[in-house]
Amino acid sequence: MEVANPDVPRWEHFAHDADMGVRGVGSTLAEAFEQGALAMTALITDLAAVAARDRVTIECSAPDQELLFAEWLNNIVYEMAVRHMIFGRFVVTLDGTQLGADIWGEHIDVQRHHPAVEVKGATYTALRVAQEASHWVAQTVVDI
Amino acid sequence: MDIALFNRRSDHAWEIVPRGAMRVPAVIYASEPLIRAMDQKVYEQAVNVASLPGIVNASYAMPDAHWGYGFPIGGVAAFDPDAGGVVSAGGVGFDISCGVRCLHTGLTRPDILAVQEQLADKLFHRIPAGIGSTGLIRLDAQEMEAMLDGGAQWAVHAGWGVAEDLEHIEERGRMPHAQPGNVSQHAKNRQRDEMGTLGSGNHYLEVQEVTAVYDATIAAAFGLDVGDIVVMIHCGSRGLGHQIGTEFLKEMVVSAADHGIHLPDRELACAPIDSDVGQRYLGAMRAAINCALANRQILTHLVREVFADLLPKAHLPLLYDVSHNTCKLEEHRIDGEVRRLYVHRKGATRAFGPGHPDIPESLRPFGQPVLIGGSMSAGSYVLAGTAESAALAFSSACHGAGRAMSRHQATRTWKGRQLVDELAARGILIRSPSMRGVAEEAPDAYKDVSAVVDAADAAGLARKVARTKPLICVKG
Numbered sequence: 001m002e003v004a005n006p007d008v009p010r011w012e013h014f015a016h017d018a019d020m021g022v023r024g025v026g027s028t029l030a031e032a033f034e035q036g037a038l039a040m041t042a043l044i045t046d047l048a049a050v051a052a053r054d055r056v057t058i059e060c061s062a063p064d065q066e067l068l069f070a071e072w073l074n075n076i077v078y079e080m081a082v083r084h085m086i087f088g089r090f091v092v093t094l095d096g097t098q099l100g101a102d103i104w105g106e107h108i109d110v111q112r113h114h115p116a117v118e119v120k121g122a123t124y125t126a127l128r129v130a131q132e133a134s135h136w137v138a139q140t141v142v143d144i
Numbered sequence: 145m146d147i148a149l150f151n152r153r154s155d156h157a158w159e160i161v162p163r164g165a166m167r168v169p170a171v172i173y174a175s176e177p178l179i180r181a182m183d184q185k186v187y188e189q190a191v192n193v194a195s196l197p198g199i200v201n202a203s204y205a206m207p208d209a210h211w212g213y214g215f216p217i218g219g220v221a222a223f224d225p226d227a228g229g230v231v232s233a234g235g236v237g238f239d240i241s242c243g244v245r246c247l248h249t250g251l252t253r254p255d256i257l258a259v260q261e262q263l264a265d266k267l268f269h270r271i272p273a274g275i276g277s278t279g280l281i282r283l284d285a286q287e288m289e290a291m292l293d294g295g296a297q298w299a300v301h302a303g304w305g306v307a308e309d310l311e312h313i314e315e316r317g318r319m320p321h322a323q324p325g326n327v328s329q330h331a332k333n334r335q336r337d338e339m340g341t342l343g344s345g346n347h348y349l350e351v352q353e354v355t356a357v358y359d360a361t362i363a364a365a366f367g368l369d370v371g372d373i374v375v376m377i378h379c380g381s382r383g384l385g386h387q388i389g390t391e392f393l394k395e396m397v398v399s400a401a402d403h404g405i406h407l408p409d410r411e412l413a414c415a416p417i418d419s420d421v422g423q424r425y426l427g428a429m430r431a432a433i434n435c436a437l438a439n440r441q442i443l444t445h446l447v448r449e450v451f452a453d454l455l456p457k458a459h460l461p462l463l464y465d466v467s468h469n470t471c472k473l474e475e476h477r478i479d480g481e482v483r484r485l486y487v488h489r490k491g492a493t494r495a496f497g498p499g500h501p502d503i504p505e506s507l508r509p510f511g512q513p514v515l516i517g518g519s520m521s522a523g524s525y526v527l528a529g530t531a532e533s534a535a536l537a538f539s540s541a542c543h544g545a546g547r548a549m550s551r552h553q554a555t556r557t558w559k560g561r562q563l564v565d566e567l568a569a570r571g572i573l574i575r576s577p578s579m580r581g582v583a584e585e586a587p588d589a590y591k592d593v594s595a596v597v598d599a600a601d602a603a604g605l606a607r608k609v610a611r612t613k614p615l616i617c618v619k620g
Contacts, residue, residue: 067398
C-alpha cells in the first residue's frame, strides 16, 4: 500500500550559477506543474502577498512533457509581462501534452510585492519531468 | 576544475584537446586560480560547443566563464555557413544584445558629492527599473517596426539623443539586415511599454568615478582620467529579446533532428545558418539587437535630462556602447584566408584591435573600448581591444565578473537593507525597488572582477585601460 507523502504537494528552488531552478512536486503531473509555477512566483515575491483576484486562461502544447513544462512556465512569464500581473494560484489540466490552465493573480504593486527579479524565460537547463515512486517532479532553471 | 584535464597552451590559455564528438579544441582563457575555481559545467559546455557543425578554430571561454545554457556564459564560437555552420539561440542567450554603455560627464568627484543624494533620487525616479515598471513611450505597430529596423538610429531620429552618439555604438547604432517581420506578435506585445526601461536582475545604471588609469595613452584617447565621473548603463533588449530567445530555442530544439543535428544537450539548440529557421532567427535576433540599442539610447537621454536639471554644466557624450550577447557576421582571417563567419558571443564582448574599420575614427588607433561591469562595490573596467585578440578568440574579451554564489545563497547570506546601509557608509548610494533584489546582487556574490580583467589582459584578449568605482547605483 502506498503511504501518502506528507511533503507532497510542494515546491522548492535549487541553485544555478547565475540564475535559479524551480521544482514542483505533486501527486499528479498536473499538480507538479502547478507547484512549479508557484516556485517561479516565489522567486519574484512572497507568495502570501499575492491576491488571487483576477483569472487568466492559458492553453499550450509541446512535443513532450519536459518541453511542455518549460512552455507552461513561459506562458506564465508572458502573461506576467504583458498584463503587469503576478500570479499566486494555478489549476492545471493535462491531456497528453496539451495543457489548459486557469491562473489567478493581481496587478503587480511594487510597494507591496517588492519584486526581487524579473523572470526572462524558462530554460531547458536541468529540465526534468519524471514520476518518482508515488509523486511527480517537474523542474527547470529560469533565466533572471 | 582539475587543471590536469587541460593542455596548457600558455600561462593563461587552457586547451581541451579534441576527443569524441569534438570537431575542434576548446580553449579557456584564465589564470590558474580562476580555472581551478571555475565550474566543471564550463568544461562540459565548452566541449559540447566544440562538437557543433561548422565550428571554426575552437570553442572559446573567457576568464569570467560560468555555467550557462548550452553554451557557457563567457563563451565565443564562430561558424562557417559554407561548412554547414549553425546559428544557436542558446549561444546568444535570452537577453539578446544585453550590453554596457559608458557616458562621459565632464564632471569630477566633488561635483557629484555636492548633490549625491539628490542625483541618486532623481535618477531612480526618472529611470524605470524593476519588474512592473513601464517606459514613457508606447509604440504603435508602425513605430515598433521602425524601431526594430532602426535601433539607436531610430531613437536619435525620434529625439532620444544626438547624431554624434551613433558613431560610438557598435554597428553605428543600427544592426543591418534586421527582419522585424520575423519577430512574433507575442514578442512585440512584451515590448509595447518596455521601451526605455532598465529591467532587473544584474542590470543597473551607475554613476562612477575613474579611480585608476593603467594605460595613460589609451585612457587619454578615450577621454578618461582619474577623478572623472562617468555613467555606465547595463541592460538589454527587455521582454522582446527574451520572447524571441524563448520561441527560437524551442523551435530549434524541435527541428534539430530534421536538420541531422545531434544535440548532446537540448540547450545547445541550433539550426544550420542557411536553413529557414536559422535565417528567420538571424532576422529576429538582429531586430532584438536594434531594440537593445534603442533602449540604451532612450535611457541615455533620460540620464542626460536628469543631469541637465541638477548639474547643468555636465555634458554627456557617449564613450562607447558594447553588446555582449550576440551573433554577428564578421570577417576573420583563418590560415591566411579571410572568411565570413557567424561569431556567437554569449557573455563575451567584441574587442576589435587597433585599426579595425568598425571602430570610430577618433578611437581607431587605440582599439575598441571594451566595457566590463563589476558588482555594486567592486567597480567596473574599461579595456581596449588588442591586435592579438583576433587570433586568440575572434577579437573577444570577458564581459563581467561572473557570479561566485547563487542568488539563493546570497539571499541567505545578506539582507538588502543592511547592504544598502553598509555601502552608503562607504559612499556608494544604492536605489532599488527591491531589497531582496539588492541582496541577490550583493558585491560578494560576484567573483573578483579585477582577477577576471587581469586574466583577460594577461591573456592578450584586451588591454586594461582604466578602473571605475560607483558612487550611485540604480538597480532594477
